[in-house]
Amino acid sequence: MTTAQLNLLKPVRKVLLFWLVFVFLTPSLPAAHAADDPYIKTVWLTLQAGRLSPYKRFFKNEDPLPLLNIVWDTAEEHHLPPELILAVIHVESHFDRFAVSRVGAIGLMQVMPFWLPVLEQPEANLLVDKENIELGCTILRRYLDRESGNFDRALQRYNGSLGESTYSDKVKIWWDYYYF
Structure with missing residues (x-):
């Protein structure tokens, strides 16, 4: 290929690179989250309960299931991935219901x-x-709608750090961890 032909391909390479980064580094919305499928919810609850065992001291009677049920149901009501809500809770309070910043x-x-x-x-x-x-999901949903589905910008708005990726990057790391 000539230099001129290679120069014409540069924009195409950039688009392909962006697409690959987006596809492989952005947590996907799980298609398995069907509100009407109790089996999927039960498996999700069981899996997440194990992942939350290091934080059991923060749960009533050291049982994370009541909290996980709230997260699942509220996330479904607001059309949000429940793993995203767990990630936000993890980053914001480390599951301490009495946390005050x-x-x-x-x-x-x-x-x-x-x-x-x-x-x-x-x-x-x-x-x-x-x-x-409920209120956290309402706020996050509002920001997600405002940002046309851009999770990074919605999370940054939620944290009051629009334009800085530190917070949204932390949430995405934990979102991947809780991914089902």
């Missing part, structure tokens, strides 16, 4: 209290797992 974010998904009136939930208790996860 230095800027005032509260609970498992580290929801900022200013969201309560915004989401018309002024009486919500951010220390209650179901309420915290």
Whole structure:
């Protein structure tokens, strides 16, 4: 091939490289998450319970299943991968429901209290797992819609770090870990 022909292929190589990186490094949305299939949910719950064993001290009666059920059901309601929610919880609070950040974010998904009136939930208790996860999923879904499905930008917005990839990269690492 001549130099001119090789130069014409450079943009094609860049597109192919981007596509390969996107396909192999971005967690895919599992097609297996069917809300109406109790077998898949049971297998998912069992697998994730084992993965959460290092954090059992944070669970009521050292049992992660109630929390995992909340994560699964709430993620399904918001059309989010439940592994993504586990990854956000892992990065935000390490599964400590009583975690409070230095800027005032509260609970498992580290929801900022200013969201309560915004989401018309002024009486919500951010220390209650179901309420915290519900609000966190609502916020994440809102950002994901705003960013046209771009998980990196949605996660950065969730963390208040738009334009910086450190947070979204951490979440993606754990998303891969919890991937089913």
